[in-house]
Amino acid sequence: MNGMKPVANHASLDPKKRRFGIVGGLGALGGADVLLKMIRTAQRMSSLSGTDIAFEQRHFGEGAIVADGNYDPTRRKFYVYNALKDMEARGIDTALVPCFLSHTFLREITPEVNLQVVSVFDALRRHVTTELSGVRKIGVLTSTFLKRAGMFEREIGPFAQIIYPDEETQVNTVMQAIYGPNGVRAGHHGGECQHLLLEACLRLIDAGAEVIVPGMTEIPVLIDSLRPLVPVPLLDSNLLYAEYALGIDAATPSREFKLGVVGGVGPAATVDFMRKVVKLTAAARDQDHIKMVVEQNPQIPDRTANLIAGGDDPTIPLLATCMRLKADGADAIAIPCNTAHAYVDRIQPYLDIPIVNMLTEVVRHIRETMPGVTRVGLLATSGTVTSGVYKSVIEAAGLQQVVPDEAMQARVMESIYGASGVKAGFTSGECTTHLTAAIAHVQAHGAEVIVLGCTELPLIELGDAVEPRAPLIDPTAILAGSCVALAVGSHKR
Structure with a gap:
């Protein structure tokens, strides 16, 4: 499935155009949401008219084991690496990986590929430092694996205190909203999953959160229905990622000689x-x-x-x-x-x-x-x-x-x-x-x-x-x- 204009072979491409690739399949809905928001953003910006955006999605079935805090991401690493190498071979110069979990190991992969891989944490960090400079506490809704990995503390923690839902809310509310039988990954966009996410947001607010950051790409899929119900800013991390990627200059990948x-x-x-x-x-x-x-x-x-x-x-x-x-x-x-x-x-x-x-x-x-x-x-x-x-x-x-x-x-x-x-x-x-x-x-x-x-x-x-x-x-x-x-x-x- 391709976005605005499909990236085909090298000979058919205008060398002056940026060529973006999105690694899909890591959460199918989240990846598609990033693609849609990237297309809409590019359409609004005349300077990006005709931008090539390729969406690469293959079967990657791991079931609910991703919800496990002890999840082993090895198969995911191979999937991301192979997808990026295929994009590199097709002449794509800038890639997005709309999967927060994958960002825990991207630094292992990026030296081995010859294309620019955009970090979602760079996008969030820029927004936090430019738009949320007065915020003291940021509530984060993410997977148990990411919570234990400490990514948000490392990437955003220097600018504001990171708080998460308590353990019971994390397991029975946040993870159920995404991975449960009536969760977003099962294809539901309202009802129980929306109610659970709202409950998690309200508990973060009770704990002092002044803004809430979704740390799973599936949550922004429900952003339009959740925002009117949440009394503090709820960021659309997928949109911020798409806008950031389109706005940065193409760069030669930094790699070892x-x-x-x-x-x-x-x-x-x-x-x-x-x-x-x-x-x-x-x-x-x-x-x-x-x-x-x-x-x-x-x-x-x-x-x-x-x-x-x-x-x-x-x-x-x-x-x-x-x-x-x-x-x-x-x-x-x-x-x-x-x-x-x-x-x-x-x-x-x-x-x-x-x-x-x-x-x-x-x-x-x-x-x-x-x-x-x-x-x-x-x-x-x-x-x-x-x-x-x-x-x-x-x-x-x-x-x-x-x-x-x-x-x-x-x-x-x-x-x-x-x-x-x-x-x-x-x-x-x-x-x-x-x-x-x-x-x-x-x-x-x-x-x-x-x-x-x-x-x-x-x-x-x-x-x-x-x-x-x-x-x-x-x-x-x-x-x-x-x-x-x-x-x-x-x-x-």
Whole structure:
């Protein structure tokens, strides 16, 4: 069931319009009441003419167990989450959840969806602070679960004292009016349920309530018949929610930075990169660490084989992996593979999130921390050396690249791709011998700093006996540090 104009597919929608979605089914009547009041409000406001409002209602039968103060909301959480994700996929940018009970767990869900979820408590709080500033006691009619959860005390309590019906009235009057056999949820809009709600209102007034707030979406369904009988203001919380949602500006959802990682190029280097991100993050608890989404895709064609021997082109597989990471919410992408950066300039124009360029970050690090260096040694795959990707970045920074001669380059490749090389799972033995010789070789040719320009090379154990005169640069660690800084910077904005 849809409101004013149904939200269909992305292509048919005007990108300038707000697209609202209402999660129905949590109380069918309450959700429909919010929809109706939202439509009427939008119709009255010329600036909102043509607003798209989608109403999403599915079967969600839990029976009267919702009335239980010990109710377990787990199934409801899944229902709300799935409904919001479906709305997100349909291009809806702002969602309402007309269910007070669901607002006890919305903060668990909102970081996981990419749309703005409007809080009914924000709507009530604004009304209380702007229209009811002189009120000292607010009476609340809500479920036993919400009463025990203390939501109203947390959200509105700082501005006025919250009072509820006594326990007997709560069980036999309020809950019966909504959940009883003659209650609102059973389809009744007058008679016993109206009488019970009126009785609950009068008892709140006797306890000092100067205004009454319905904390269940079903109560405003009877608002027109109740108001003439209640001698203090009885707020229409559904209307306040609808008006508030329509009046606030569309906002990009606030969520934690998420790093996308193109993994599998190679697999061990991916794990090493993640370990270094964790190590470099200032964290006192698990939740302080950076969100990462990784696609471990070892089937991406070998980059070196393509660059030096005409092997399969990895460009499209790399782009496709990046696009899947973007679809999974990544804000930036890291590729812990030096050789793969030969393809970054090709794929970056097709992405609307940045690839953190490991090569430029390495050279920037050298320039900032070693200002006296002029000659940079590079130990990398033949593909990286042949492509010239490091050379162009190094020379653009006013530095000179030093690489091994042909025979020593063959030993570097053996340390990486050989039968006893690091890609075969070895981190000591022959691969150490080859790498040690390569380090000494480029030092002898004037390298003042040496970049281990293959992400597997830092995994090789050099041992205490190897003390290179030139500092060794680990690009994986540099990339990890840059990604951590990017994540920290995003939190400050």
